[in-house]
Amino acid sequence: MTQVLLGLLALSGLTSVLAVLLEVADSYLADYGECTIRINDGDKELQVQGGNKLLGTLMDAGIFIPSACGGRGSCGLCKLRVLDGGGPILPTETPYMNAAELQDQVRLSCQVKVRNDLAIRIPPELFLIRAYQTRVAELRDLTHQIREVRLHLEDPPEITFKPGQYIQLVVPEYEGSPEPVYRAYSVASAASRPGEIKLVITRVPNGLATTYVHHYLKERDPVTINGPYGDFYLRQSDREMVLIGTGSGLAPLLSILYQMADEGISRKVTLYFGVKEKRDLFYQDEIQALAERLPNFRYVPVLSEPAPEDQWQGETGYVTGVMVRQVSDGSRVEAYLCGNPLMIDAAVKLLKQVGVTDERIFHDKFA
Amino acid sequence: MEGTLGAPTILFAAIFTNNILLTNFLGMCSFLAISREIKSSIGLGMAVTFVMTCTAALNYLVHYYLLVPLDLVHFRYIVFIVVIAAFVQLVEMLIERFSPLLYVVLGVFLPLITVNCAILGVVLFMIIRNYSFLQSVAYGLGGGLGWTLAIVALSGIRQRLAQAPIPQPLQGAGMTLIIAGLMALSFMGFSGMIQMQ
Numbered sequence: 001m002t003q004v005l006l007g008l009l010a011l012s013g014l015t016s017v018l019a020v021l022l023e024v025a026d027s028y029l030a031d032y033g034e035c036t037i038r039i040n041d042g043d044k045e046l047q048v049q050g051g052n053k054l055l056g057t058l059m060d061a062g063i064f065i066p067s068a069c070g071g072r073g074s075c076g077l078c079k080l081r082v083l084d085g086g087g088p089i090l091p092t093e094t095p096y097m098n099a100a101e102l103q104d105q106v107r108l109s110c111q112v113k114v115r116n117d118l119a120i121r122i123p124p125e126l127f128l129i130r131a132y133q134t135r136v137a138e139l140r141d142l143t144h145q146i147r148e149v150r151l152h153l154e155d156p157p158e159i160t161f162k163p164g165q166y167i168q169l170v171v172p173e174y175e176g177s178p179e180p181v182y183r184a185y186s187v188a189s190a191a192s193r194p195g196e197i198k199l200v201i202t203r204v205p206n207g208l209a210t211t212y213v214h215h216y217l218k219e220r221d222p223v224t225i226n227g228p229y230g231d232f233y234l235r236q237s238d239r240e241m242v243l244i245g246t247g248s249g250l251a252p253l254l255s256i257l258y259q260m261a262d263e264g265i266s267r268k269v270t271l272y273f274g275v276k277e278k279r280d281l282f283y284q285d286e287i288q289a290l291a292e293r294l295p296n297f298r299y300v301p302v303l304s305e306p307a308p309e310d311q312w313q314g315e316t317g318y319v320t321g322v323m324v325r326q327v328s329d330g331s332r333v334e335a336y337l338c339g340n341p342l343m344i345d346a347a348v349k350l351l352k353q354v355g356v357t358d359e360r361i362f363h364d365k366f367a
Numbered sequence: 368m369e370g371t372l373g374a375p376t377i378l379f380a381a382i383f384t385n386n387i388l389l390t391n392f393l394g395m396c397s398f399l400a401i402s403r404e405i406k407s408s409i410g411l412g413m414a415v416t417f418v419m420t421c422t423a424a425l426n427y428l429v430h431y432y433l434l435v436p437l438d439l440v441h442f443r444y445i446v447f448i449v450v451i452a453a454f455v456q457l458v459e460m461l462i463e464r465f466s467p468l469l470y471v472v473l474g475v476f477l478p479l480i481t482v483n484c485a486i487l488g489v490v491l492f493m494i495i496r497n498y499s500f501l502q503s504v505a506y507g508l509g510g511g512l513g514w515t516l517a518i519v520a521l522s523g524i525r526q527r528l529a530q531a532p533i534p535q536p537l538q539g540a541g542m543t544l545i546i547a548g549l550m551a552l553s554f555m556g557f558s559g560m561i562q563m564q
Contacts, residue, residue: 007439014433014446018453029460088471091407115467 038119039063044127048114054082055109059226064129064168065122066229068184071110078109084119086112131170131226132159136219137196142282145203146248147214148188150196151223158194159227161187163234163255164336164364167227169199171209174216183209184229186338186364188251188283190258197225200251200282232338232364234259239334239360241269244323244347247280249339252364254283254290256336261293268296270326274319274343277303278310300326320347330355337363372561374505377498380561381509387485388517389551390558394485398518399543401479408522412515414476416508418458419489422451423507426490427500447490455481485514496563521546 032050037057039046046061055071055078058064069075076096086107089097093108134151142148153159161167166186173180189198204210217223234256243253250273260269275281281301291297302319306312315322320343327333333356337344344363351361372380387393394415401411426447434440455477462474480486489510493503524546533542 003438006437007442010433010437010439011442011446014429015449018449022453022456025457025460029464087467090471090475091410092475113463 032115035114036117037061037114038117040121040124043124050114050116052114053110054080054107054112054114054118054120057114058109062130063122063126064131064226064229065109065126066129066184067110067168067182069110070181070183073108073111076108079106080109081105081121082107082112082118083121085116086118086120087115129227129229130156131224132156134197134223134225136217136221136223139217139219142200143280146280146282147201147203149199149201149213149217149223150189151199151225152196153194159197160194161191161228163187163191163259164232164252165228165230166232166252166364167197167199167225167229169209169213170224170226171212172224174212176211176216177208181208182226186230186232186248186252186255187228188254190255190262192258192262198251200248202248230364232336232362234265234336235334235362237334238267240332241267242323242327242333242335242351243269243271244274244319244335244337244339244343245272246274246319246339246343249337249343249364249366250283252338253336254286257287257290257294257297261290266295269294270298270300272300272302272319272323274302274304274322274339276305277307278312279307318346319343320350323347324350324354327351327354327356334360335362337361339366341365372502372563374501376561377502377563378505378509378512380563381506382513382516383554384557384559384561385563386513386517386554387488387510388514389547389554391485391488392551393488394483394514395547397479397483398514398521398547399540401476402518402522402525402543405519405522405526407476408518409515410472411476411479412511412518414473415480415483415485415514416511417473418451418455418477418480418483419486419511419514420504420507421458422447422454422486423489423493423503423510424500425454426450427493427498427503430494443491443494444487447487451486451490452481485510517550520550524550 030051035048035050037046037048048057048061053071055065055067065078065080067075067078073092082105089102089107090111093111096108097106132153133155134153136149137152138150140148166184168182168184171177171181171183185199185201187197188200189196201210201213203214232252243256245253253271257271260267271287287299291299300315300322302315302317302322303310303312304316304318306316330351335351335356337347344365348361348363381387388398397411402408429446429450430443434443434446459474459477463470489507493506498506525543528542537545
């Protein structure tokens with residue numbers, strides 16, 4: 001008995017000593033004091049506490065650099081130029097950089113730590129991106145694994161965005177996540193209704209943000225978002241449009257269609273919506289309503305593996321294959337793709353084969 | 368039983384005849400993941416060598432001056448892992464604070480090897496084989512150098528293979544495992560020179 005107790009005591013003692021040692025080291029070694037960040041040749045100067053990653057430090061100061069993975073160094077979106085004080089580029093960054101970017105001192109802001117004064121350069125429009133306080137107006141299950149989140153904007157009361165763009169949802173600390181995380185979601189609602197936004201969120205097993213949205217978030221809860229981000233939006237031209245979405249990738253395409261209906265744009269447009277079974281289809285009423293407002297609109301739902309009880313009469317197979325059979329003259333087509341990266345890669349390849357050039361293919365990959 | 372081998376012999380054996388990676392197959396995950404470029408594999412190898420040598424010494428002291436007198440030897444797995452993790456954390460913080468250049472070369476790899484099984488393997492082998500302090504340090508250093516040798520050789524081969532027409536199903540991890548197997552076979556040529564166990 002005494003031996004067991006002695007053993008436990010000695011073990012706890014050893015681990016406590018190590019823990020205290022690390023705590024002490026953390027507060028002395030990882031404290032870098034106050035640092036100055038000079039942005040765009042002095043357009044703005046920030047006084048910040050050093051020791052954290054540049055991405056998070058800027059976000060705390062209200063400057064939001066687009067990032068989809070939440071600072072894990074896996075999306076490569078949070079690029080900015082660090083002109084002075086960033087230290088040498090890290091092996092965790094080089095896979096995301098090409099030669100020109102290396103030359104321009106482009107860095108991933110989620111990997112650069114603020115240890116001293118910095119001079120950085122960011123696109124000026126990023127100053128327009130800001131945080132919005134919202135409240136959950138409605139939660140609605142669209143399918144067995146997709147949930148619609150309708151957010152009512154409170155402060156500021158309206159958001160200006162280009163249909164097709166995305167925002168970041170801030171998931172606060174909760175049981176599943178010891179620290180706040182950010183995840184990107186496309187806006188599914190119309191820009192003509194700036195007082196609220198709808199997000200379409202697929203449940204991912206063990207996903208930090210999706211678990212929060214599907215199991216913890218309740219109606220009337222406050223939610224912080226920031227944005228808008230992204231260069232996926234409707235381009236002005238008279239070309240025929242092909243929209244391809246899989247799963248929740250339908251969201252930004254729907255927002256683009258609302259814009260066309262609201263602005264009376266009557267371009268010929270076909271929406272290909274690919275899912276697995278009939279129960280995965282959603283927003284069918286909304287698409288029906290859009291079809292009545294858009295004169296040259298055609299809707300093609302495609303099921304990849306329809307269940308026997310679906311009694312499916314429509315198109316089957318991969319959405320990309322169905323699309324390419326129906327596009328006759330690629331030289332007159334402009335394509336907008338959103339969803340699963342594998343679908344997008346396949347679609348880009350097929351579109352090029354039928355004569356759609358690179359500069360007329362726009363896409364938003366859900367990583 | 369092996370108490371008779373001198374420290375230099377153990378150092379040599381740990382590099383060539385009993386290479387921890389290619390004979391015990393420990394530390395495979397970082398071996399496969401960080402072996403695309405020679406440059407970063409050298410960095411990782413240096414980090415492993417450093418951590419292995421230091422933790423071998425550290426855990427030797429913990430084992431013989433704490434665990435054995437208190438009769439807690441059966442807890443050694445937990446204790447060794449905790450000591451290794453704390454040591455790596457501490458070293459990372461120190462490097463990041465005092466040498467940004469060293470941090471780029473070596474520091475970024477440290478978190479990757481906190482849970483490297485080769486490091487724990489070296490510590491456990493040295494205890495099982497009843498090494499003296501000097502032998503343990505030699506074994507740690509040799510184990511690290513041997514690991515570095517193996518990963519640098521692998522990344523050299525992989526860099527050359529980047530141009531080779533590998534059948535598609537074997538590209539990536541498949542080919543890497545085949546190469547690792549062939550390397551292990553060739554290292555068997557050293558075996559028998561020194562009998563370690």
